[in-house]
Amino acid sequence: MSFLRTEKIKLSPIKQMELLASQIPDVVSLAQGIPSFDTPEVIKKAVLKALGRGVAAKYSLTYGLPELREAIEQKLADEKMYYDFEKEIIATVGSIEGITASLISIINEKKDEVILFSPSYASYPEAVKVAGGKPIFSGLIEKDGWKIDFADLAKKINAKTAAILFCNPNNPTGTIFSKEDLFKLAELAWKKKIFVICDEVYKDFIYESGDCFFSLAQIPDLRKMVIRVFSMSKIYAMTGWRIGFVHSDEENISEIVKVHDALVTCAPTVSQYAAIAAMEFADKEAGEFCRQYQERRDLICGHLDDMPEIFSYQKPNSSYFVFPKIIKNNKKGKVNSWNFATDLLNKAKVAVVPGIAFGPSGEGHIRLSFGRDTKDIHEAMKKMKNYLNEQSV
Ligand SMILES: Cc1ncc(COP(=O)(O)O)c(C=O)c1O
Known part of the structure; x- marks a missing residue:
């Protein structure tokens, strides 16, 4: 029906691909970024206890269980981020709810543009639209390891810019923004008085120790303009529990919590108990997941x-993504990644995400998830090889 505002909002192409794949028997999927692992036993046991206690x-x-937020405060402090659990942390329904609630509280009629890097996480543009804003893409520079293009970024910021939203490490490229570049970004945002939303859900999956991860939420002077989200989904293999959190200065959180209340009342209580157990007991398992992802990456x-x-x-x-560029027969510009991915799905029964899902600079690429187990990776890549050997792209 054409009068619905949500007509302009699309189902994320990642989920579209999974839907298409679910209709074809025997598909091997490297599409959606779901860890193959089950939630660690220690977490499940603690949840059973909480259920038994009737709590x-x-x-x-609305902010979440105090004991969960205290545990988050402690975890953040270990990572040199100092936030008060009573007023500056909200437990959310996965990180995506924290992102959307933050966008809804930031965006207004005067400031409705949100800058997203391209390529970056496919759900951001729709979250911006849900919040009544306009996504504006700033392309990353592929040849420099998908670095920020500061000349372009500066051009994209104007009086209507409300925020820059990005993930670090980046999905789909699996790259990490340097501390130096993050400082440059913060300086730009500071001068222009815009928010920076940092989504750091993959920060625990880093494979070569030389690449240092840094968060702008560590800088006390930036706390009023930096909103950070994190999630239990990836690190503890808990995507289905829908639990994450957002933290920022009290001034921002006191606004975001009103949106959070209107949207969901609170994060699922049972999942909050799972999150407490995860942070307390499951770091060993998380470390093992990371080790296995590194093997799968290789x-x-x-x-x-x-x-x-x-x-x-x-x-x-x-992260657990690789983002190859399709170069075969690619003399006349970029390969149409949607056509490539759907043909691969229909003919080879392998699901991948078309690069265009991640913004215009993603065109000509596909995203492969190595969150899946080694058997799936082997099988999908073998089928892909056979198919590509028979086809011209
Ligand atoms: C970069 C990034 N941010 C956020 C999310 C959302 O995760 P969740 O809502 O489960 O925390 C994802 C999921 O794939 C993601 O890749």
Whole structure:
């Protein structure tokens, strides 16, 4: 019906791909970024105890259980981020709710543009639109390891800019923004008085120790303009529990919490208990997930190395994604990634995400998830190789 405001909002292409894939039997999917692991036993056991005690069935405070927020405060302090659990942290329904609630509280008629890097997480543009804003893309520079293009970024900021929203490490490229570049970004945002929303859900999956991760939320002077989100989804293999958190200065959080209340009342209480247990007991398992993702990264990159005439790619140093560029028969500009991915799905029964899902600079690429287990990775890459050998792109 044409009068619905949400007509302009699309289902994320990642989910569209998973939907298409679910209709075809025997598809191997490297599409959606879902960890193959189950939630660690220690978390499940603690949840059973909470259920047994009868404490998990009711709403929590809108901000979340105090004991969860205290645990988050402690975890953040260990990472040199100092936020008061009573007023500066909200437990959210995954990080995406924290992002959307933040955008809804930031965007207004005068300031309705949100700058997103391209490529970056496919759900951001729709979250911006849900909040009544306009996504504005600033392309990353692929040849420099998907670095920020500061000349372009400066051009994109104007009086209507409300915020810059980005993920670090970046999805889909698996790259990490340097501390130096983050400082430059913060300086620009500071001068122009705009918010910076930092989504750091992959920060625990970093494979080569030389690449240092830094968060702008560590800088006390920036706390009024930096809103940071994090999630239990990836690190503890808890995507289905829908639990994450947002933190910032009290001034911002006191606004965001009103949106959070209107949207969801509180994060699921049972999942909040799971999150407490995760932070208390499951770091060993999280470390093991990271070790296995590194092996899977090397495995998938090995397969890509076998197809140098078809793909060029940068080895990701974080997250569980690799973002190869399709170079085969690519003399006349970029390959249409949607057509490439749907053909691959229909003919080879392999689901991947078309690069265009991540913004205009993603066109001509596909995203492969190595969150899936090694059997799936082997099978998908073998099928892809056979298909590509038979096709001209
Ligand atoms: C960069 C990034 N941010 C946020 C999310 C949302 O995760 P969740 O809402 O489960 O925390 C995802 C999920 O894939 C993601 O890749």
